[in-house]
Amino acid sequence: MALWLASDVHATVIDEDIVFLDVAADAYLCLVQASLLVALDDGGAVSPRDETSAQTLIEAGLVTHMPRPAVRAIPPKPTLDLRGAARRPSSREIAAGLLASGAAARDFRRLDFARILEHARRGRPPVNESADVAHHEAVLDAAAVFAVLRPWSLVGGACLKRSYHLLGYLRRLGLDADWVIGVRTWPFMAHCWLQSGPVALDDDVERLIAYTPILAV
Secondary structure, rough: OEEEEOOOEEEEEEOOEEEEEEOOEEEEEEOOOHHOOEEEEOOOEEEEHHHHHHHHHHHHHOOOOOOOOOOOOOOOEEEEOOOOOOOOOHHHHHHHHHHHHOOOOOOHHHHHHHHHHHHHHHHOOOOOOOOOOOHHHHHHHHHHHHHHHHHHHOHHHOHHHHHHEEEEEEHOOOOOOOEEEEEOOOOOOEEEEEOOEEEEEOOHHHHHHHOEEEEOO
């Protein structure tokens, strides 16, 4: 039976369990030992090994018979922390930080989780692939400056808000990064962070290594 993850559902396998993220419902579901009965691939195809498993996933709204639209590839886990002392912010960077802070605070007052993700997708700027190295270095520099500006933010310290604020700041400077949501089990926890290449921009690799990415924006 050919099945695919629903368009607003993402999933990852952790050991023998499968964790689903239903973006529209803003909810996670962990199916214990489900990987013994269901196989996933990176393109969103789902292959239940029996009819009962297939029907259970269909009735839960996690899978459909329609192929899903392409989604952003999940980058490898970061292996490096952001290093280097930040320089003094320029007036442009101070303005970008203030504007991004106000926009993020407004968005979290008005928008649900699904619309926050949609805003992040729509704001992705075009990047010249020939300038990837220069872009990466510019992102690292801007993220270090952001750490100096962060104490004056209007946005709280939760990881979702913090990383969304940083993403908005980078976008106002014409830069970009991967916004990654990860999960862990036993105990279950969800976390998110920004990264550029192998570098974690707003968290420590030592913490992030415990999380398996489930979605990238």
